[in-house]
Amino acid sequence: MGHSQMDPNAAIFQLSPDIFLLILKHLALHDKFLLSHTCKAFRHSTYHDWDSEISRLSSSDRVGFWAGLAYTLPDYWACPKCCKLHLINTSDVPATLYRQQLIPCQADISRGIGTEMYSIHHHHIQFALKLSRLCKHQQYLGALMKPYTDTRISLLNPLTDSYTAEPNIITKQFILREEWNISNDTSTTLPLFPENGTFHMPVCPHLGLTSSGLASSRMRKKWDAERLQLRHKMTELEELTLFKEMTLIEDGIAFAFRFPGNWIYNSCLRCPTDIGIIVSADERKVTVRAWHNFGVEGSPMGTNWRVHVADPSQAWATLGSYMDYTHRSVRTLWMEDISDETKSKAQTGILGRKLH
Template structure:
């Protein structure tokens, strides 16, 4: 079904019988030319929503929306769809198929599910330790939080996730705590590697694929030289943080990723042989998958490629400050 047919069907469900506005509606008491002058300053998605309020507004503001969308770029069409979806508390905008999907109450980051539509890799999720954070989870959480609706599903999206894996070599405990602050979706992760019986070491951590962000991960180096150069650039700082933490047990070593809005720290408990990592992610505000706050963390950029990703312009410590509501967030 074409995009506009889907949108019209959705709004007909919300407004099954649009009627003319009441005669005492102040704006409709103005001359048509003046109303058009006012509505001409509205964004296209606001004009579309305005046409759904009453027949008079539909007559005044209506245009060939199918032709309008055909003449727009893909990013403009996606932004239009996302803006329209903001008005519907039970739907989300899918940029893969260009349609609105109904919310599935069982679709949560803590539950592994097949995607509604097959997504390109750049739309991919932030996945680790059975926490499957997709872009539409962020889109929905920010919308529902901002509108104060569908709170039961919102609580599920913001629920703390725990996962522990135990093997003969290593024990890893993972906790994810999402929250919303200043209109941004934030995530704090805590990763505890090792215990009294299986102490954290470089060798067993390298096989764990312990991940801070797409650019900071405990993985083996690639064999080819060009891949090795990118890998060294992206992982050297993480290894340095681990080294500093082990050399200074009990001291929290703070670092940040230069390629995405992620701050992290490493802390070594010498008595228990545990390395404790904390990571603070900022996934940005409500919007498209092209938002660099999301795209820089969603793409698989773990250093096995031959090129370094672009630098992310962000003050070190800003993501951590945003999560903890410190003043640095406003700088």
């Protein structure tokens, strides 16, 4: 960014020095940095020893500084690992194999829960929001927002399972809808969730199947709850409450089998994720949907992102990141954004139930 001469008659230079300095005082550091590169007048009025100033920031604020710079730069994104701006790479999309090798410092900035071929990273979300706002790199934006589907034959024939991811930007927020389907299209009586299967469903860091069978998934989470109870000196009631929270998916699937053909809705209690579960009337197919709200543009250190990220150093249900939100709001936002025709079809014959 080069310096240029600004018109001395510009309105901002007609302000009194006190008001002008008051405005500068309330600017974020990254805004002052950008302002200092616009003209000589602003360079002098916003002078800082930038290297020294940035080095004194906390690690979180330092990442926030670079994220603030990236907000206005369509070709760059802020990396929390090396605290630098990385140049755009239009080959780097959520469905890319070996995507980590496309990042200069090979930072893993994904949710950390993906076992699917589709892995959304923080910079994917930020680029999508930014490029839709700046109307730049529209071909890359299209690639970032492209829906993804993967259908597989289970190792336990005749079961098949599929995964679909569909991103959307609604009211300047990045919303991701994921869907898992398990089906048995034959006349055999093989259960949809066999205990000896290998199917996993990482809905969010706090909800999901940890193994194919509902009973074995519950058992693993029971062990996790017991370890957390010992580590954090919980009461028996607190441990039981945590276990019920951890097994909302298992409970939801079991409840859906009691009412086939009807949607069962619930929400994660820790991150902005709404879920819907339905078992077909013939009980040969189960669908689990999740709607995630990753929020508006911001730093990878911000709550909007961190609350969706699994911590590999903790048990899967960590007592850390938590974000209060209105349950059902993400699903409602998604439904309000689709056409009336699609909405009426989606709602026909569906009974929404709240699982308690």
